[in-house]
Amino acid sequence: MVTAIATVAILGVAGYGLISILGSKNTADASSIQRQNLNRALNYITDEVRSASAISPSGSTSGIIGFPTLTPGSQVVLILTVPNLPKPIVYYVAPAQSPWLGPNNLIRWGPDINPDGSYNTSSYNSNVLVDSINTSGPNTACSTGLPIPSVSNRQGFYACIDSSGKxxxxxxxxxxxxxxxxxxxxxxxxxxxxxxxSKLRSN
Structure with a gap:
């Protein structure tokens, strides 16, 4: 009887330890995947910024025809002027909507991309680039450039943009x-x- 009780106790401890190890591994794997998603999103943004002739230092979408009305809590960060496009490309953060994970999503509003890599200038849409974006960012001032959005209310997607727009x-x-x-x-x-x-051709 004593041996049986001891065996059950040992198996219980071992089982708990195994569950903890598996849980830690799953957490580490999920965290790694999130970082990969962030890097992919940043690489996508980098390619598009590099194709732009100018980056707006104001963050204002006023006057952009067809740009959607944003939900409360949204913040516009990047407005890119790209050669041969009739409208700018806009990157903004907005509260998450199902099925995307929250609290925020990073969204790109702009022309769809054709299978050959060219822009479809007749079709502008909002598409989630990456989810699970934080609702807050550091309140430290930009070392160079202008903070978009302002320092007081940054979320998990923001930029410091040089006044030259380059x-x-x-x-x-x-x-x-x-x-x-x-x-x-x-x-x-x-x-x-x-x-x-621009790196990308326009149709």
């Missing part, structure tokens, strides 16, 4: 919550220079 420091902060409810953040950033000649 350089942007872009920041992405993801928020990961594991199965136990513990939250952690991961961030990626890059300094991006615009170019006057």
């Amino acid at each position: 350089v942007a420091d872009v920041y992405l902060i993801g928020l990961f919550t594991d199965s136990s409810g513990l939250s952690s953040t991961s961030d990626v950033n890059s300094r991006i220079y615009s170019r006057s000649i």
Whole structure:
């Protein structure tokens, strides 16, 4: 009887340890996937900024025909003027909507991309680039350039844009919550220079 009880106790401890190890591995894997998604999103933004002739230092979408009315809590960050496009490309953060994970999504409004890599200038839409974006960012001032949006209310996607409209420091902060409810953040950033000649052809 004593041996049986001891065996059950040992198996229980071992089982708990195994569950903890598996849980930690799953959390680490999910966190790694989130960072990969952030890096992919930043790479996509980088390519498009490099194709732009100018980056708006104001963050204002006033006068952009067809740009949608944003939901409360949304923030416009990047407005790109790309050669041969009739309208700018806009990147903004907005509260998540199903089926995307929250709290925020990073969204691109612009022309769809054709299978051959060219822009479809007749079709402008909003598409989620990456989800699980944090609702807050650091309140530190930009070392160079103008903060978009303002320092006081940054969320997990923001930029410091040079007044020349040619350089942007872009920041992405993801928020990961594991199965136990513990939250952690991961961030990626890059300094991006615009170019006057687009990499992508326009149709």
